[in-house]
Amino acid sequence: MSANDSPCSVSPASCSTSSPGRKIPLHIDGYGATVPYRGVATRKPEGYGRGRRLRQSGRGKLLAGIEDALSASGLRSGMTISFHHHLRNGDHVVNAVLDACARMGIEGLTLFPTALFEVHEPLVEHIRRGVVRRIMGSINGALGRMISAGEMEVPVVLRSHGGRSRAIISGEAPIDVAFIAAPTADRYGNLSGCFGRSACGSLGYAHTDALFADCVVALTDNLRPHLVAPASIPQIYTDFVVELPDIGDPKGIVSGSTAVTRDPLRLLIARYAARVIETSPCFRNGLSFQTGAGGIPLAVTSFMKEAMLRRGIQGDFGLGGITGYFVELLKEGLLRRLLDVQSFDAAAIESLSGSPAHVEISADWYANPWNAGAAVNMLDVVVLGATEIDRNFNVNVNTEADGSLLHGIGGHQDTAAGAGLTIIAQPLLRGRIPCLVESVHCVTTPGEVVDVLVTEYGVTINPRCPDLLEQVKGVRDLPLVSMDELIDKASELSGTMDPLEQQDRVVAVVEWRDGSVLDVVRQLGR
Amino acid sequence: MKKVMAGTPESMDCVIVVEERPRGSGVSLTISGGERFRAAITDTVMGMLERFGLTDVDVHVQDNGARDVVLSARLEAAFVRYGKDPVPCARLCPERLQEA
Structure with missing residues (x-):
């Protein structure tokens, strides 16, 4: 059965059809009311977006470890934490932060990464133990299979890069704490991706998070004693800095399909x-x-x-x-x-x-x-x-x-x-x-x-x-x-x-870049 | 017990393992990989077993995206290695022989 023919998870009267002919429930548990996609630019922005939280900082931004940063950030169960994926399959930051959350008994988190990779497979256990309740961002590998099999309580929200930054800036997806993997940083939170053993170049996906998160924690394995300038993300956005032995594996950071095909x-x-x-x-x-x-x-x-x-x-x-x-x-x-x-x-x-x-x-x-x-x-x-x-x-x-x-x-x-x-x-x-x-x-x-x-x-x-x-x-x-x-x-x-066997329950919501719902992905299996 | 193998684990290929079973115990088929094509693979294997007149064997297909023509060729190679030749068409289709 193709998704096109699939029934709504509720009665037909509670469904709408998005413009590509997909049946979209008007309400999805764990997601809320839906706005079905009606066309490329039919949903227009209005009014004002989210402002930055006002705060004040002294000189002491450098903290001893992740757990100190979690305490200082005010992170509590049920909050939203964000990550960026420039370290790709070499990233050590997501797992390290979630492990620390688990140790501190923080639960029910919404994970808001720009992307996740195979290296983040340990998240499977954090989901099963309730540390992570919801994911807004791409998933793959073991995590994708687990969620497709219906093991997550609320549906994953899939957004494009543009849709994600729109959701943050418009206030639709507020971030409580943004964690930024910084290949180079100074003690006052000027961050660069271009230097250091974990250099990844651009930190472009982290910019929006840094600007709009209520608290920004930078994690670095290259803490410089002098001012880092020019900085991709300047000190005015960074609340805390933590030095770690390593934030990533350089082999996974620059690997990937970056060669011309010979096929x-x-x-x-x-x-x-x-x-x-x-x-x-x-x-x-x-x-x-x-x-x-x-x-x-x-x-x-x-x-x-x-x-x-x-x-x-x-x-x-x-x-x-x-x-x-x-x-x-x-x-x-x-x-x-x-x-x-x-x-x-x-x-x-x-x-x-x-x-x-x-x-x-x-x-x-x-x-x-x-x-x-x-x-x-x-x-x-x-x-x-x-x-x-x-x-x-x-x-x-x-x-x-x-x-x-x-x-x-x-x-x-x-x-x-x-x-x-x-x-x-x-x-x-x-x-x-x-x-x-x-x-x-x-x-x-x-x-x-x-x-x-x-x-x-x-x-x-x-x-x-x-x-x-x-x-x-x-x-x-x-x-x-x-x-x-x-x-x-x-x-x-x-x-x-063979036909795909799937249930009515929605496990992922695919948003168009304007936040309307283009399609849903349903739980696999009988 | 006789056991033969054909094919490779490369992408778009498959590995076929055929193993003898006690007389009268019939055919056992296991497939690994081949998501969304289990029914098509089963049809092809059963058709080839019939064509070669093979009974009382374990057939294991480890599929890595082989198209049907590749699967058929690998099965044929395995069955020939097992010591079987294809059954002449006339035996499988007696009605055709009568028509001729």
């Missing part, structure tokens, strides 16, 4: 995607783009570089998670600026620390739909991946083929909504699992903001973009393929899939 099939997909971009009106001087850090997107960046050199194009800026491939474009003058919310590799970290053209930006600047203009609004092109995409170009990146929660939204919704040209580049199948389906299990990004799907079979243009279809028609080495053909091919190659 010929994926290279073919990347070449098609680059050809679409080159054929589109976006490909001109002043081009701006985001491609991410996966194998295919990096290959797209590489092919775009070839095309820019060949055609004498100079771009304006590269955005988002920055890799060494973008740094090359900057150094070679093919881009004028890099706007960096997350530095993926050592080259990006080094560039951010040394190049004035490489600019650290906050999640608010990057993607918040309710400010005076986020960077994604200026994007010409974005290349994204998908776990599934359906006939209506709706994209799922949140659940795996077995229906369990797997990934966060990241900047998927934000960049797709903001960019002039949104391309999903994805093989037709992963293993035996079809990526092209009649109806996705969960809608992460609605088809109305997706322009092009690129697979190894060619290019499929969303019927909403007739102009682009005309531009691409007849281009050499760029086969056009219809959605019907792709779905038939995927089904033929994969064979018949």
